[in-house]
Amino acid sequence: MIKAILVINNHGKPRLLKFYQHYSEEMQQQIVRETFQLVSKRDDNVCNFLEGGTLIDGNDYRLIYRHYATLYFIFCVDSSESELGILDLIQVFVETLDRCFENVCELDLIFHVDRVHHILGEIVMGGMVLETNMNEILQRIQEQDKIQKQEAGITAAPARAVSAVKNMNISQQLKDIKLPDLPSLSNLKNAF
């Protein structure tokens, strides 16, 4: 059983938090800080398992994590899961993200938080491993995308037209990460 999934970047900023057990907002942030403290001081060639912190709390939980470039993917699991199995699951998650976002990067997780949650939802459900086969996972995601497109096609056409125009050069602007202040979309809509 997985108790929590945290994705935290190299500076300790959370990029994805998913708790399968209730923690208050305050507690969640404390866990993030604490867990980051624990993993960030570890060398890259030590083992991927560790114990300690509020999440573990003296029980048979342990943290299993992997470090990819700028992000730590940390799973907090109990003894009913195979350690190496979870390590592989993290890999499956990341590979799936990579396929869905075509070369995933940290920014994808920031800007598409909903989509990341949906992808995770196809792999882990309520803290239990739902699906491990990447093709199966991708197929589900594609089905969702399809429904999304269909639904968007019918009702959101006007809004999509607007954003399509506005999007034409947004990727250019995003390239140098420091984004200029753009008028927010809702203001624009009022103008129409």
Added chain:
Amino acid sequence: MLLQKMPAVKGDGMRGLAVFISDIRNCKSKEAELKRINKELANIRSKFKGDKTLDGYQKKKYVCKLLFIFLLGNDIDFGHMEAVNLLSSNKYTEKQIGYLFISVLIEQQSDLMKLIVQGIRNDLTSRNPVHVNLALQCISNMGSREMVEAFCTDLPKLLVSGETIDFVKQSAALCILKLFRNSPDSFQPGEYASRIVHLLNDSHMGVVTSAASLIEALSKKWPEEYKGAVPLAISRLSRIVTATYTDLQDYTYYFVPAPWLCVKLLRLLQNYPPPDDPSNKARLLECLEGILNKAQDAPKSKKVQHSNAKNAVLFEAIALIIHMDSEPQLLVRACNQLGTFLSHRETNLRYLALESMCLLATSEFSHDAVKKHQETIINSLKTERDVSVRQRAVDLLYAMCDRSNANQIVAEMLTYLETADYSIREEMVLKVAILAEKYATDYTWYVDVILKLIRIAGDYVSEEVWYRVIQIVVNREDVQGYAAKTVFEALQRPACHENMVKVGGYILGEFGNFIAGDERSTAKIQFELLHSKFHLCSITTRCLLLTTYIKFCNLFPEVKPLVQQVFQTDHNLRNPDAELQQRSIEYLQMAKLASGDVLATILEVMPAFPEKESSLLAKLKKSKPQLEEIEREEKEKRAKPSAVMSEGSTSLVDFDSSSDNTATLADVFGNSSAPGLTLNSDEVEIANKADISKFVTKSNAILWEDDYIQVGCKLETRNNLGRLGMFYGNKTSQPFNKFTPIITCPGALAVQLQAQAKPVEPLVAAGTQVQQLINFVCVQEFQKMPIMNIKFTFTDRAGAIQNFDKNFYLPLFISKFFEPTNMTSEQFFNRWKSLGAASQEAQKIFAAQSPMETATIETKLKGFGANLLTEVDPNPDNYVCAGIIHTQTQQIGTLIRLEPNKQAKMYRLTIRSSKDTVVQTLVDLLGNQF
């Protein structure tokens, strides 16, 4: 992968969201960020409140913004209602975001729960499987009480329904699992058990994997209802393990076929004992061997994912082998495999290998195999760079420690302690203290170890540890003088931990007189030494020292004036601490007023502490709950530590039986040799005493026969359970009346062997036979036999009514709980050598009572219960057998060797066993059979 690069804003990207996020990221300060967030929150709030015409897209965008704000660490206290509304939307995208918000943000006690449950219920019955899945995801993400109550009956139906499509089934299984974990009592065991079990046969591997997780949990609670899963799991596993990886298409992960499913199935099988059915068992063993064999194969890929997946399965297989604990060969192979991992370059494998070995160390069969790796393990404690791995090495050393290696392991742990990570010091101190106590053969060593502990890790020595050393010193006279001398020396060192002062104060106060004769440690020197530390110590320690001082007054009248001066100082007499002040005043008065006799009475040496389980173990268990299990198993599987602190009886059990006075007395007087078959404490006359020994090598025979009654019995045993069928035949032409067979386990046997007899009718009709079943549980090893008293009235040939009242031994011997084990010659003699201690062997040389025919001897040995091994002993005339005696508390490996000398018509019988109390009993049993 995951390098910094541009986010690809997809066609449907919510621009407002992207802009907002960019704004936040551009904020130069925390304040600016907060300002921007508050602005956005106000904006969203007003939108939600004012604008009734918000469309789904807009709601979705705002909800995403809220999620982002939440992620940054800000509480969100609105938007819940909007999320619930989204949930009841007909559009998938809106529904999806509604569910997302709820599962991330809504607390379990929310007022909206009723609405949410209703929304979920609608979606569960939807014809659209995608909607059903969203609902299932939400239920399992929340898993709350309300969810359990609302859905615990619907979900199992959904799971087993033939109409449910695969991926919904998959989710439903996990959804039930989650609710079951949170509230196991809300589910009924039986109703769907067989249908759920059969999901293991499903053609969709995803469904099988989810079902395996579910069954794994359910079978823990209801093993009987779900035992049908065992053969199915074995056959599924066998198909995967023996399949070439192309057979499983998508579920092959980096050339490893369905690793997650294998892991789950192997876990599931760990909930059950090894299968009884020989073909299933053979198939399972084949799988396990297959997995171990694959570990030797050259890797099919250099990728770490390949070896990870392969080893995940391997570790689980090893866990199952350890759980079964019945296949010595596999256990040793597993141990060797783990041994190679101990020096693997992959840190994860070293970590896991150390962890698995901890379990292996507790198995009778592999304990010695683990010990072969001791040097490597100590080495990893010294050289491993990763504290997590070092921690595992400490755990393993603790688990594998026994009498033979305790000295070395404790010494290594002490050395490591000096440089150990702060995070694990306290636990290590506890472990060292426990090992030192448990395996101490010499208490001076124990005292040395504990004092060294205090010296090098004083801050981490908890109260329990130093209390314990004092308890032990007080209880054992032989070590008191040594302890006094050693603490005195320790206190003389320049830097001295406060805990050392406490221990030193206490011990010198009690036993300082032992060393006062030495001019280097006279009473005055002792007192001054202690008092030189006084001012550096905390109040509680000072209080303790005051007590030591007053004890000195009694032990050494010559230091009394010095002590009185100390009590009198303002610093003590007027100390703001009430306890310290009170002690000073009272002790001062006592020293002044009380006569020598009174002082001697009040300040007598402390009486011995009552004996109980070491408080250290309790402490360790509290700090590490998962240890308890290991600790328990360990206790069961290994002999009691040698250093039992109470003198006299080796087993506390003997005291439990007050009826058996002679036996108890015999124990108290140190009659340590195990009592043989006929113990003179049997108060009753036994009718079948003479020929009960014929049952040693057979299970069915006539127990008693006379002119009136025939009593037959038939014994079957499995593991530590036995079932004895008793047959009572009436040989007369009149019925037996008031027929009452009563079984008793006299004395200590009551604890060692539990018996439960089915009642029988009080009337046995003429010329008929009645049957009675008696169930036995062998709790621990035993020497004596249960006694059956049979009473009834019958009519003799003369027509007179007679009473029958006789006692019989029932043929229950410890050897009946043998399980035969197979061994190769090498294994046998390795094991034989390792059981070399004098206490582990018993021997008897005796003259042959019957012709020395091979066939007869073999039949008898086989009948004894252990496995007769052929082509093992280099001398073909000798007979060797191996077996495990199963008791509830432990398994006792036993080896037997019978060497006939045909010229001399003599036999030499040697039995070696891991449990010293068993060998003599077995020799006594078997020694008069040939």
